[in-house]
Amino acid sequence: MKPRLLAIVPDPDGAFAQAGGVLSATRAVLGPEVHAVFDVDIVDTTMRAFPRPDLRERVTSGAGRGAAVLRSIAHRRPQVAIAFCSEGTSFYEKSALLLLARAAGARTWLSPRSGRAEAWLERSARARRWVTHVGHKLDGLLVQSEGWREVYARAGVPRERLHIWHNTVDTRIWQPIASARRPAPPERPFRFLFLGWAIEAKGLRELCAAVETLEARSGPQFQLAIAGDGALGETLREQAAEGRLPRSIELLGWVKGDRRADELARADALVLPTHVDGFPNVVLEAMACALPVIATPVGAIPDVVLPEETGLLIPTRDVGSLVEAMDRLRHHPEEAAAMGQRGLARARARFDRTVGVARLLELLLGEQDREGAPGMNTMTLGEEPRSQGAGE
Incomplete structure (x- = not known):
């Protein structure tokens, strides 16, 4: 039986989808290689960029995502969860949802994908405290480059929990x-x-x-x-x-x-x-x-x-x-x-897609940095699905 993966990500086929790195990464998460290994539950986080949604729409959408994640945790018991976020409210929301999944026993991965995150962390002590807390609780952050790894390390995330996962192109x-x-x-x-x-x-x-x-x-x-x-x-x-x-x-x-x-x-x-x-x-x-x-x-x-x-x-x-x-x-x-x-x-x-998908599966299935990784539950994932993941 396949392990269950909760993906809190934008739907690349959604009404507001545009081309870009986030949706390219989503297509990797939702692609056939990942579906071959995991039973995937999707919580769509797509929202339009222009015109910017008002506060009421953002709150309503956030509440809907939270309810969907809670239903998945309660009824599907995912063994692995991944979420994409930007800075600010998005980071707070997605990381909090992953903390709920982790409390239920899932391995959890947060992938921050905003170009404005460095400025957000520099100006907000509250943001740095929260990022440090999350960085010690989740299994890892999937960052987009060595430069972004340094940004989150300076904010207090342990380096061993910062893993580079580049965007890719087919x-x-x-x-x-x-x-x-x-x-x-x-x-x-x-x-x-x-x-x-x-x-x-x-x-x-x-x-x-x-x-x-x-x-x-x-x-x-x-x-x-x-x-x-x-x-x-x-x-x-x-x-x-x-x-x-x-x-x-x-x-x-x-x-x-x-x-x-x-x-x-x-x-x-x-x-x-x-x-x-x-x-x-x-x-x-x-x-x-x-x-x-x-x-x-x-x-x-x-x-x-x-x-x-x-x-x-x-x-x-x-x-x-x-x-x-x-x-x-x-x-x-x-x-x-x-x-x-x-x-x-x-x-x-x-940066080919095959390289990126192999790296993603390696991380989600725990093939990388196994020793000392907090929250690792290899018995839950099982040996058969893990053997299908791509290693180095």
Whole structure:
């Protein structure tokens, strides 16, 4: 009989689902490999991002999730529980639900996935105390990179309970685009792609300023396609209608499915000058498409993008550095393509979905750090399911 897994995660097929790292990780948790090992109960935590839900809606949704978790604990008695959270209220809620599951005998794993968690911990002593408490009670925190491991270690979580679980990408899906990748020919503009939420925190204002500066410079023609929407999207559309947006910028709005693939295929480089981030999955998608990446060294990005090898890292909010990075790639398309090929190799070796799922099963089934791990109940999990998990 399979052990039971309680997954407190967003539903990737839910009404408010968007592309991104959290839903990519959810698809790993809810994928066929995990279902082959576990009997999975799902408590959907998806909520819309825009417009932001009011307090009443958030409280009602939270109460519904709490009731669903209590029903699962009472009637299904899960042996393992995992939850995804962001900072603030989300962290408090999901960790509290896991503490209930742990009190009922489950192994418990919390995966914080917010780019704003470091600032939250720095400004709130209450947050640090709670994170320390949770870090000593739960079986482990699944963090997205070495950098995030340091953030939670500084907050008081024992290092032995901090386990790195990277976001992943199914590189096979993007293989046709990667195989067709060639350096940008001189007869067409070098095409940069921004793909993500159209919000201030993603560095879009700096990116638009960089494009304006580049247009005033001599050099090869270029374009910037902005694919995404959000609070800043309407402002950019108004500027475009009034002729105040640089002429090299093309606003695409949301792109999904085949359109998303088409834009990744048309691009020559991804540019993401984000101010804060957890682990932007678009970076992995770009690398799987053999695109070089211009990004900022925030969140897990330094674990993914190797400067001068698979892309260029620039300081946050630094328009001048962004201009120089974009100018370099448009002048040297062969160098850009070579970075993209090295990024493709790195994505396949370290961030492919098969690697991530194997790591997840290793942790959920207790194959890693068995000695001294608190709350380990190997008799409950049983030998047969554990033998199906992927080890190192």
